[in-house]
Amino acid sequence: MASHLVRVDNLKVYYEKKTGLLSLSKKYIKAVDGVSFYINKGEVLGLVGESGSGKTTVGKALAGIIHPTSGHIYIEDKDLYALKGEEQRRVKMKIQIIFQNPFSSLDPRMRIKDIIVEPLRIMGTKDIDYDAIAKELIEKVGLSIHHLNRYPHQFSGGQRQRIAIARALSTNPDLIIADEPTSALDVSIQAQILNLMWDLQKELNLSYLFISHDMGVIRYISNRVAVMYAGKLVEVGDTKTVLESPLHPYTQSLLKAVPIPDPKKARRERIVVGEPPDPANPPPGCRFHPRCPHKMDICNRMEPEEIEVNSGHRIMCFLYQEK
Amino acid sequence: MNEVLLKVENLKTYFFMKRTIVKAVDGVSFELRRGEVLGLVGESGCGKSATALSIMRLIPHPGRIVDGHIYFKGRDLLALSEKEMRGIRGKEIGMIFQDPHNSLDPVYTVGWQLSEAIMLHAPKKMDKKSILRKVVDILGKVGIPTPEDRHRDYPHQFSGGQKQRIMIGMSISNVPDLIIADEPTTALDVTVQAQIIDLMKQLKEEYNVSIILITHNLGLVAEMCDKVAIMYAGKIVEIGGVEEVFYEPLHPYTKLLLKSIPRVDIDMPRLEHIPGSVEGAYEIEEGCRFYPRCPMAMDKCRDTLVRAYSKGDHIVYCHLYEGGEG
Amino acid sequence: MIKREHLEILMESKLLITGLAILVSLILIAIFAGYIAPYDPIAQDFRPKQPPSSEHLLGTDELGRDVFSRLIYGSRITLYVSFLSIGVATLFGLPMGLIAGYYGGAVDKAISFIIDILLSFPAIILTILITAMLGPNLTNAMLSISVAFTPRIARIVRGQVLSVKEEDYVVASKAMGGKGWYIMLRHILPNSIAPLLVQVTLALGSAVIIESSLAFLGLSAQPPTPSWGDMINRGRRYIYTAPWMLTAPGIMITIAVLGFNLLGDGLRDVLDPRLRRV
Ligand SMILES: Nc1ncnc2c1ncn2[C@@H]1O[C@H](COP(=O)(O)OP(=O)(O)OP(=O)(O)O)[C@@H](O)[C@H]1O
Ligand SMILES: Nc1ncnc2c1ncn2[C@@H]1O[C@H](COP(=O)(O)OP(=O)(O)OP(=O)(O)O)[C@@H](O)[C@H]1O
Ligand code: SF4
Ligand SMILES: [Mg+2]
Ligand SMILES: [Mg+2]
Numbered sequence: 001m002a003s004h005l006v007r008v009d010n011l012k013v014y015y016e017k018k019t020g021l022l023s024l025s026k027k028y029i030k031a032v033d034g035v036s037f038y039i040n041k042g043e044v045l046g047l048v049g050e051s052g053s054g055k056t057t058v059g060k061a062l063a064g065i066i067h068p069t070s071g072h073i074y075i076e077d078k079d080l081y082a083l084k085g086e087e088q089r090r091v092k093m094k095i096q097i098i099f100q101n102p103f104s105s106l107d108p109r110m111r112i113k114d115i116i117v118e119p120l121r122i123m124g125t126k127d128i129d130y131d132a133i134a135k136e137l138i139e140k141v142g143l144s145i146h147h148l149n150r151y152p153h154q155f156s157g158g159q160r161q162r163i164a165i166a167r168a169l170s171t172n173p174d175l176i177i178a179d180e181p182t183s184a185l186d187v188s189i190q191a192q193i194l195n196l197m198w199d200l201q202k203e204l205n206l207s208y209l210f211i212s213h214d215m216g217v218i219r220y221i222s223n224r225v226a227v228m229y230a231g232k233l234v235e236v237g238d239t240k241t242v243l244e245s246p247l248h249p250y251t252q253s254l255l256k257a258v259p260i261p262d263p264k265k266a267r268r269e270r271i272v273v274g275e276p277p278d279p280a281n282p283p284p285g286c287r288f289h290p291r292c293p294h295k296m297d298i299c300n301r302m303e304p305e306e307i308e309v310n311s312g313h314r315i316m317c318f319l320y321q322e323k
Numbered sequence: 324m325n326e327v328l329l330k331v332e333n334l335k336t337y338f339f340m341k342r343t344i345v346k347a348v349d350g351v352s353f354e355l356r357r358g359e360v361l362g363l364v365g366e367s368g369c370g371k372s373a374t375a376l377s378i379m380r381l382i383p384h385p386g387r388i389v390d391g392h393i394y395f396k397g398r399d400l401l402a403l404s405e406k407e408m409r410g411i412r413g414k415e416i417g418m419i420f421q422d423p424h425n426s427l428d429p430v431y432t433v434g435w436q437l438s439e440a441i442m443l444h445a446p447k448k449m450d451k452k453s454i455l456r457k458v459v460d461i462l463g464k465v466g467i468p469t470p471e472d473r474h475r476d477y478p479h480q481f482s483g484g485q486k487q488r489i490m491i492g493m494s495i496s497n498v499p500d501l502i503i504a505d506e507p508t509t510a511l512d513v514t515v516q517a518q519i520i521d522l523m524k525q526l527k528e529e530y531n532v533s534i535i536l537i538t539h540n541l542g543l544v545a546e547m548c549d550k551v552a553i554m555y556a557g558k559i560v561e562i563g564g565v566e567e568v569f570y571e572p573l574h575p576y577t578k579l580l581l582k583s584i585p586r587v588d589i590d591m592p593r594l595e596h597i598p599g600s601v602e603g604a605y606e607i608e609e610g611c612r613f614y615p616r617c618p619m620a621m622d623k624c625r626d627t628l629v630r631a632y633s634k635g636d637h638i639v640y641c642h643l644y645e646g647g648e649g
Numbered sequence: 650m651i652k653r654e655h656l657e658i659l660m661e662s663k664l665l666i667t668g669l670a671i672l673v674s675l676i677l678i679a680i681f682a683g684y685i686a687p688y689d690p691i692a693q694d695f696r697p698k699q700p701p702s703s704e705h706l707l708g709t710d711e712l713g714r715d716v717f718s719r720l721i722y723g724s725r726i727t728l729y730v731s732f733l734s735i736g737v738a739t740l741f742g743l744p745m746g747l748i749a750g751y752y753g754g755a756v757d758k759a760i761s762f763i764i765d766i767l768l769s770f771p772a773i774i775l776t777i778l779i780t781a782m783l784g785p786n787l788t789n790a791m792l793s794i795s796v797a798f799t800p801r802i803a804r805i806v807r808g809q810v811l812s813v814k815e816e817d818y819v820v821a822s823k824a825m826g827g828k829g830w831y832i833m834l835r836h837i838l839p840n841s842i843a844p845l846l847v848q849v850t851l852a853l854g855s856a857v858i859i860e861s862s863l864a865f866l867g868l869s870a871q872p873p874t875p876s877w878g879d880m881i882n883r884g885r886r887y888i889y890t891a892p893w894m895l896t897a898p899g900i901m902i903t904i905a906v907l908g909f910n911l912l913g914d915g916l917r918d919v920l921d922p923r924l925r926r927v
Contacts, residue, residue, distance in 0.1 A: 063824045064824060065820055093826070096825075097821065105817035107818040107835075107839075108840065109836075109840060119826075122826050156602065164821075186367050186539065187580065187583050188580060189596075191594040191597070195593065213512065214585070215587040216584060216585035216587045220585035220594065243587060256517075258513055258542065258587050259517075262545055262569065262588070263545045263566045265545075275482055275484070276482065276514070
């Protein structure tokens, strides 16, 4: 079996939430509750799901920002959180992150040329010409070297996102985690950024974990897609397969809810009713059962296991376990 | 065809900043018939909200409506006194804002806020019981479960989607003729967004209200609107029936816009993107504001005022169509 | 780095310009007191309690000293005490707040505990207690003001750090592997300076009041050193027979405090990014 660039194994991230008088009782928000997936070299994995389903948390755990409660993340078969010191830092350098909000992800008091090479400076790389690297990168993302001496507030949202991409590229990463990188941008600008990311991915053979709640964006950019619901991965598979013939009831209703910019296709029989789950109190059994149109007896008693229906298409739902 | 409910004519709303004048809305015209839904689409900052707020006459300082007419049921709203306008807001024209978290007051129960909205425009004094009945009725209508209990809850006890539906409830409490919804679902998940859209459609069927839906989501427009107006830098560049605009877009901006949205239902070739940015477009006085980014631009686009060319109800503001039907 | 547009923004804030003008004048007065004051501030050379005249602009006090000269020299003590003590308070409060806010957890709990205890006393009571304990003199007065303001500065910094810490650029820097001290100095401090500057300026104003109060109670600089608080204290006894003794220093204190507050409010306007973006 070819080894994967990234393998996430039963990842759990719980946030502690103090409640009650004097914060004595503790409660856990199970933001990510047992998630496994892999990403191959040069592959784009899309991660979709409702707000609060845990997408950003998965991304942050992968980027080494949030320590997992349990589980493992292997980067080229090295256990990221078991590594120490220098070695861990070297592995982390191979993973970079781009944030959703280009207005808060760049330090307003730093010049662009310093922002772009900050990861290298932190790494303490010596004997390199930072300015030359900054020049090369800024042109790579479609801006010009005149921009290097400016400050972030002099740029538009799309331009800032380009700068953030340049920064992410500075360490020659293998994996870029892009957390809704275009959701704060206008569609015409979004298209520019998506095209840029597409080109860079091909040119540099990058892998992306591309987080989004826009199914169109996911279809455009990703090879495979993973669907999250309330801290669990409910469906993973080849993008086209999942989007055209979704199997999990949640994915089905999610896709039905997406409005299509074509007046004649403006169909839509809706399925999802009810409210999104409370992450501090997720429903027992299958977390989707209170909203699921196909709910069976077993669904609120037991948690479904993940099963593979076709090669690479995996689902967590009792509908497919019976068979 | 139904009567014209709203007719906006050459509306100009400017913001007078210390150093510059931002021409947020610069000569916008359109009409809306009773029961019709108009989508108002465009990039951030192109003047969608400013248009909506102008109709409500709620433009904040340092903004001012400097020119134009807004005829609503035949009366020019811009000629009314503030007092007459107050009678129209919330009663004849309801407004729904983008952020469901900030538009309800956290210190009052939602029931109280709803009853206030009802009483403000009640023709005669209503007794407590009938107000409560109406509140519960509205909450039920917008899909809040067990409204007879939940009207006693505070806004923070509801989810974002529920809050937005309560806002919609408030805006329909007096059965207005027109609802202006300014990005009512932008902050919400698609599944929740779908609920809101369904609710708005249902209200339209039931009360025959007209709706102006401001959004940058062309999918929502396709699904819910009869007409669509595409705005660019303070001006409408194209307006027409949804099918005409989507299937036979005329303006280069609209064409590019439609090709720049990644779609979930079909495989897309490489996305079209519009080069450059709107920066500087507002300074263009004579020529077409899209000129610096337009792939079809001609010399006269730079300095000649753009006129409207129409094909039935489908109107485009672009020099390419000169000589066509005018 | 300062460009014309920055200066323009500065000039537009009338508060800031007025405050700055007041303070610069006060500082100049303090520096050149020797040239401005017509007489020796401690020499008891004249007939006591003379009303203002062309010879003695603000009259003389009960010991026959020129009130105007004492007022001029008094500005030295006031400015010296407020700048130095708030400076020391910032020196200690800033790192305390930075560390507490950035690291959180047990460190934060410990530091916040100390801050809360010190803050439970009103500043004036705390300074009186400390000077009364250590003995009334100028050094102890300054020390007490520093102690009273350190927790205030620390708390402001901590709050600022807590909000800046959540910004994506700080998270981004962490993701790059930035160490604690690096992030604090490179990102958090530069982005916390502006609001801190406002608060420090306002604290300087409060320090003027507290120093004057201590002097009024005889807990600060000891006679015959001229200080505004002490002058008020003396003037109080002759309020009916020689009202100028009380009024003149009273007005000066008001002006000084006003200067700091105007400057602080002006800075707040100028540094507010919401106003700057336009
Ligand atoms: N620092 C934190 N402390 C406590 N709870 C948190 C924290 N960050 C996230 N959460 C909670 O964890 C859950 C998952 O959050 P996460 O940000 O990963 O969701 P998401 O899928 O990225 O959502 P969105 O689409 O809104 O970005 C949410 O319920 C959120 O409230
Ligand atoms: N209160 C205000 N003061 C100054 N300028 C304003 C104000 N409100 C809006 N503007 C300016 O008017 C223009 C139009 O703003 P408007 O809010 O109508 O845009 P929009 O199309 O609704 O954008 P978005 O999609 O971001 O909501 C913008 O350039 C904006 O900067
Ligand atoms: S497991 Fe049951 S409740 Fe969950 S999605 Fe499948 S059918 Fe629905
Ligand atoms: Mg997120
Ligand atoms: Mg708007």
